[in-house]
Amino acid sequence: MHLVVVGIFLALSTLCSSLDNGLVRTPPMGWMTWERYRCNINCKIDPENCIGELLIKNIADKMVDSGWRDLGYVYISIDDCWSLKKRDSNGRLQPDPDRFPSGIKALADYIHARGLKIGIYADMGNFTCGGYPGTTLDTIKIDADTFASWEVDMLKFDGCYSNSTEKALGYPKMSAALNATGRPILYSCSWPAYEGGLPPKVNYTLLGEICNMWRNYDDIQDSWASVLDIIEWFADNQDALQPAAGPGRWNDPDMLIVGNFGLSYDQSKSQLAIWAMMAAPLIMSNDLRTISEDAKELLQNRLMIAINQDPLGKQGKRIAKSGSLEVWVRELVDEQYAVAVLNKGTDGLPKRFTTSLALLNITKSTFGYKLFDVFDKEFLRTVKPETAFDMSINPSGVVMLFVRPATGRRHHHL
Incomplete structure (x- = not known):
C-alpha cells in the first residue's frame, strides 16, 4: 500500500504542478467556528451560538467594530455542520435553510461588504467528521x-471517512479543481494530520505545491495541556516541519483558544508567542462578542502580530531546553529576530534565566541590538551580542523579545 501511495504522490505532483494562487504570503489571520462552537446546531434553544448565519454575521460585525479586521484578522470561516444531510437534486452541497436562510452566497456578500473574507468546510471522504455529506x-x-x-475565499478540507489512497488522490485533485475555478481560494488541507504528520508518509514538498496551509497534528482543545502537547510535538519534529513552511504555505498547529475558558493569562501569552514564533496561522476560535479586555489586548498586540506576519516567512525553532525552560528563536527580515523563553513548569515560582544574544547565535550587528518586550510593550535596553541579560518567566508563561540591530533600517511594521 505504501508503494501505491508513493506512486500516486509522484504522478499527481507532476500532474498538479502548483496551487499558485498568490494567497497568504504571510500566515492567514481570522476566526473559525470549530473549537468554540463545535457542531452546535440547536438554533431553537441557542440561536446566538449555533452554527448559522446569525452567529457568523454577529462575529463579522465585531471583527470590524472592535478593530480585528484592521489588524489583519480578515478570514471568518464556517467549520463543520453547516449543510443539510443530503445534496440537492443537482448533486450540490446545500446549506441548512433553517440556520442559513439567506444562503451562503448572500452571507459571503455580507462578509465581503465589511472587508472580510469567508471560509467554508468540506471533507475528503464519504462523510464529514460531524456526519454531514462528504466530498x-x-x-x-x-x-x-x-x-x-x-x-468563498477559503476552504478547509478535512479527512474523516476516507483512506490513505483516497486522500492521496483527493487532496491534489481538489487543489487543481479550486485552481480551475479561476477564483483565488485559500486551500487549507488536513491531510498530514491523518497520516501521522511526518515523512515519509507525509510528503511536504508536494503539500507545499498544492496547499496554502495544512494541519499537521491533533485538534486543539480548550486546555493548557492541549496547547503544550501541540508545542512539544512541533518542537520535537521541527527538523522535518520547519523547512516546509514559507510564504504561501504554512504549518498549522490549529486555532487560537485565547479568550475562552481553559487558559490563564500567562498561558494565553504562551500560545500567542509560540504560534508567532512558528509563523502559524492566527485563526481565533472564541466569542468576540464577550471576550475579556485582557484577552483582546493580547490577541491585538501589534508587535506579536508583526512578528507573526514577518515577510521573510521563516518558521522559528526551539534551540535549547533547560529544565522546564525552552528557548525559541525566529529570524526576521532586516537581520531582526524574535526570541521566546517558555516556562513549562507549574511549580509556583517564576524561573530566572540568563543568556546573551551570542548564545542565541544573534551576532551580526557590531553596534549591538535593541531589546523590546513584546507583551509588556516596552523598550528594555541596548546590548552587545556578548552582554549577558536576565529575565523572569512565570509558571506556564513566556517572555517574548523583539531584537533589532541598534543601527540600520527600522522594522517596517513599527
Whole structure:
C-alpha cells in the first residue's frame, strides 16, 4: 500500500504542478467556528451560538467594530455542520435553510461588504467528521465549482471517512479543481494530520505545491495541556516541519483558544508567542462578542502580530531546553529576530534565566541590538551580542523579545 501511495504522490505532483494562487504570503489571520462552537446546531434553544448565519454575521460585525479586521484578522470561516444531510437534486452541497436562510452566497456578500473574507468546510471522504455529506473523488469538481459560485475565499478540507489512497488522490485533485475555478481560494488541507504528520508518509514538498496551509497534528482543545502537547510535538519534529513552511504555505498547529475558558493569562501569552514564533496561522476560535479586555489586548498586540506576519516567512525553532525552560528563536527580515523563553513548569515560582544574544547565535550587528518586550510593550535596553541579560518567566508563561540591530533600517511594521 505504501508503494501505491508513493506512486500516486509522484504522478499527481507532476500532474498538479502548483496551487499558485498568490494567497497568504504571510500566515492567514481570522476566526473559525470549530473549537468554540463545535457542531452546535440547536438554533431553537441557542440561536446566538449555533452554527448559522446569525452567529457568523454577529462575529463579522465585531471583527470590524472592535478593530480585528484592521489588524489583519480578515478570514471568518464556517467549520463543520453547516449543510443539510443530503445534496440537492443537482448533486450540490446545500446549506441548512433553517440556520442559513439567506444562503451562503448572500452571507459571503455580507462578509465581503465589511472587508472580510469567508471560509467554508468540506471533507475528503464519504462523510464529514460531524456526519454531514462528504466530498468523494467524483464530487470534487462540483464542490469546488459550488464554493467558487458562492464567492468563498477559503476552504478547509478535512479527512474523516476516507483512506490513505483516497486522500492521496483527493487532496491534489481538489487543489487543481479550486485552481480551475479561476477564483483565488485559500486551500487549507488536513491531510498530514491523518497520516501521522511526518515523512515519509507525509510528503511536504508536494503539500507545499498544492496547499496554502495544512494541519499537521491533533485538534486543539480548550486546555493548557492541549496547547503544550501541540508545542512539544512541533518542537520535537521541527527538523522535518520547519523547512516546509514559507510564504504561501504554512504549518498549522490549529486555532487560537485565547479568550475562552481553559487558559490563564500567562498561558494565553504562551500560545500567542509560540504560534508567532512558528509563523502559524492566527485563526481565533472564541466569542468576540464577550471576550475579556485582557484577552483582546493580547490577541491585538501589534508587535506579536508583526512578528507573526514577518515577510521573510521563516518558521522559528526551539534551540535549547533547560529544565522546564525552552528557548525559541525566529529570524526576521532586516537581520531582526524574535526570541521566546517558555516556562513549562507549574511549580509556583517564576524561573530566572540568563543568556546573551551570542548564545542565541544573534551576532551580526557590531553596534549591538535593541531589546523590546513584546507583551509588556516596552523598550528594555541596548546590548552587545556578548552582554549577558536576565529575565523572569512565570509558571506556564513566556517572555517574548523583539531584537533589532541598534543601527540600520527600522522594522517596517513599527
